[in-house]
Amino acid sequence: DAKTTQPPSMDCAEGRAANLPCNHSTISGNEYVYWYRQIHSQGPQYIIHGLKNNETNEMASLIITEDRKSSTLILPHATLRDTAVYYCIVNQAGTALIFGKGTTLSVSS
């Protein structure tokens, strides 16, 4: 079973920041937080991952709380093409990804 809890849906206006929360209160010390997204009828796409520290790449930022029990994915300037299902996944390095239900993000103009 997935070890994360995400809101089923969120809305965001185009150009604004999208902040997607994820709870993972049972995370272990050696487990990473991964974020993937899946645009309709496409395969999932890797976004970012982290262990303890906050991470940033060209797509997004990942903020992990100090106790590691929750995290937030930030899309700084959402566009219509960011409309997708966003999956937060917690797992140990080298083990299989277990997808939960994810958050459906709808970006509107």
Added chain:
Amino acid sequence: DAMVIQNPRYQVTQFGKPVTLSCSQTLNHNVMYWYQQKSSQAPKLLFHYYDKDFNNEADTPDNFQSRRPNTSFCFLDIRSPGLGDAAMYLCATSLNTGAYEQYFGPGTRLTVT
């Protein structure tokens, strides 16, 4: 561009008729995965290969088999498809089994008639 390729994108098979889905990669990754995604559900891992070592998930039905003849190719065989096997089948790769991201192909949508 290096990528994960799945053929065909759409496959129709008859109830009970064996079907093979294929996946190829130009990334030279060691690990290849097969996921099943049913309508409105999250992807579910069926099995994966680390190089030639096959790793089956505990709840993957025996009806599903896989072959990896070389680094670049991996096949999913469904020996006797049932109506409940209609789904999107996703292939993914990763460089290794460490903290590496997985790269997914576009998927093959299987219809069973």
